[in-house]
Amino acid sequence: MALDFMVIFEDNNLIALLEGLWVTVSMTFMALILSAVLGLIIGLGRMSKQKWISVLCSWYLAWFRGTPLLVQLMILYYGLAIGMQVDLSASVAGVLGLGMYSAAYVSEIVRGAIQSIDKGQMEAGRSLGMSHGKTMLKVILPQAVRRMLPPLCNEFIALTKNSSLLSVITVSELMRAGNLIVSNNFRYFEIYIGIAVLYFLVNYSISVIIGRLERKLSVEGARA
Amino acid sequence: MISVKRIHKSYGKLHVLKDVSLNVEQGEVVVMIGPSGSGKSTLLRCMNYLEQIQEGSIEIEGKPIGLIQKNGKLVEMPQKELDKVRSEVGMVFQNFNLFPHVSVLENVMMAPMTVKKTKREEAEKLARELLRKVGLAEKADMYPDQLSGGQKQRVAIARALAMKPKVMLFDEPTSALDPELVGEVLTVMKQLAAEGMTMVVVTHEMGFAREVADRVVVMDGGTLIEDGTPEKIFTAPDQPRTQAFLSKVLSH
Numbered sequence: 001m002a003l004d005f006m007v008i009f010e011d012n013n014l015i016a017l018l019e020g021l022w023v024t025v026s027m028t029f030m031a032l033i034l035s036a037v038l039g040l041i042i043g044l045g046r047m048s049k050q051k052w053i054s055v056l057c058s059w060y061l062a063w064f065r066g067t068p069l070l071v072q073l074m075i076l077y078y079g080l081a082i083g084m085q086v087d088l089s090a091s092v093a094g095v096l097g098l099g100m101y102s103a104a105y106v107s108e109i110v111r112g113a114i115q116s117i118d119k120g121q122m123e124a125g126r127s128l129g130m131s132h133g134k135t136m137l138k139v140i141l142p143q144a145v146r147r148m149l150p151p152l153c154n155e156f157i158a159l160t161k162n163s164s165l166l167s168v169i170t171v172s173e174l175m176r177a178g179n180l181i182v183s184n185n186f187r188y189f190e191i192y193i194g195i196a197v198l199y200f201l202v203n204y205s206i207s208v209i210i211g212r213l214e215r216k217l218s219v220e221g222a223r224a
Numbered sequence: 225m226i227s228v229k230r231i232h233k234s235y236g237k238l239h240v241l242k243d244v245s246l247n248v249e250q251g252e253v254v255v256m257i258g259p260s261g262s263g264k265s266t267l268l269r270c271m272n273y274l275e276q277i278q279e280g281s282i283e284i285e286g287k288p289i290g291l292i293q294k295n296g297k298l299v300e301m302p303q304k305e306l307d308k309v310r311s312e313v314g315m316v317f318q319n320f321n322l323f324p325h326v327s328v329l330e331n332v333m334m335a336p337m338t339v340k341k342t343k344r345e346e347a348e349k350l351a352r353e354l355l356r357k358v359g360l361a362e363k364a365d366m367y368p369d370q371l372s373g374g375q376k377q378r379v380a381i382a383r384a385l386a387m388k389p390k391v392m393l394f395d396e397p398t399s400a401l402d403p404e405l406v407g408e409v410l411t412v413m414k415q416l417a418a419e420g421m422t423m424v425v426v427t428h429e430m431g432f433a434r435e436v437a438d439r440v441v442v443m444d445g446g447t448l449i450e451d452g453t454p455e456k457i458f459t460a461p462d463q464p465r466t467q468a469f470l471s472k473v474l475s476h
Contacts, residue, residue: 123321124321130335
């Protein structure tokens with residue numbers, strides 16, 4: 001069989017792939033928001049003075065970082081439905097699974113960035129009479145966010161790539177759309193190259209957007 | 225104004241403050257001197273509870289800071305109350321600790337707006353006034369990293385003054401500065417002292433101590449070994465340890 005990249009454009013294949021891409025992008029986006037919010041909470045929680053909060057958050061990190069995403073997705077979608085009669089839709093299970101998994105990594109990014117800020121900053125805030133929370137919000141986090149951006153960029157790109165695993169829990173995202181096409185026309189090389197290019201375009205855009213954000217946030221003359 | 229009573233402070237097994245007591249009156253300028261590691265910075269940081277003490281009490285205008293008696297035991301006071309006392313005690317750090325992500329003006333405006341809920345226009349007016357006072361009115365829109373060390377420290381003083389504190393604590397305010405920048409910071413401090421601000425200053429600037437201090441306190445090995453007027457401490461100290469320390473710092 002001679003290579004023929006035109007198959008990508010035949011039989012509505014391109015439309016199927018683009019529909020899959022849309023599902024990938026929108027689900028990744030929702031997972032990304034969940035991951036950022038949950039990651040911030042877990043990361044702050046790990047530094048809490050309340051022992052039980054920090055222990056709980058450490059266990060969250062240990063569990064979600066220490067088990068494969070694929071296994072977590074299987075438990076969420078098939079395991080819960082059959083074992084616990086909790087019947088999540090494939091998209092809900094997918095967003096939850098991706099978001100919770102990624103939040104573990106984001107929490108470490110958050111904690112690392114916050115702890116890298118000089119402790120004199122917290123002391124200065126507190127000595128002015130600002131509370132711990134207010135100093136965190138107005139002094140520490142704005143500086144920490146800048147330091148979080150490069151590792152967050154990595155994490156969000158990993159999240160997009162990991163979303164291809166959602167194909168095994170029947171989410172009709174890009175990978176699954178490709179699998180369906182291939183099972184009809186056996187054009188493995190052409191279709192998977194096409195899919196790879198689409199993933200690449202999404203991830204390249206993420207790195208460009210975060211790069212711009214980084215430049216925008218780095219105020220002239222300000223370190224960190 | 226400040227009353228430190230028999231405080232003890234340890235880092236693990238290291239006993240850094242041993243039964244220290246000190247009173248500072250309204251309008252008084254007290255300078256703390258002593259060899260490094262003598263506990264003078266630690267004592268100063270205890271005065272707004274940046275360091276925790278294990279025993280004793282510290283009161284600012286009769287109000288305890290940090291530890292309070294509760295059911296006969298010493299416990300940490302609620303954060304809200306601690307913040308309230310702290311807002312009345314200004315602190316200037318050796319390393320300035322300005323907020324690098326906001327402008328000079330906003331460094332000075334932040335605490336009044338956050339803690340006292342001062343309106344933006346009002347806070348800005350106050351901040352510009354204070355920056356003029358420390359001679360940096362024209363730097364308001366710059367960022368801290370665009371300033372020299374001396375300018376940074378003067379902004380830090382303005383930032384602390386913005387909370388209208390009753391006491392100002394200075395923790396080696398000129399130790400991180402190039403020699404030629406020390407003068408501009410000391411000038412601002414002298415001006416504050418002349419206005420009647422109550423000040424506690426940890427410093428190695430003996431000239432400043434001599435000229436501005438009402439009282440000089442000498443610390444060594446975690447205890448307060450001598451307390452007196454600058455004339456007495458610098459010309460006829462009682463303690464041989466004070467003599468030994470002064471002969472080292474004044475001989476060159």
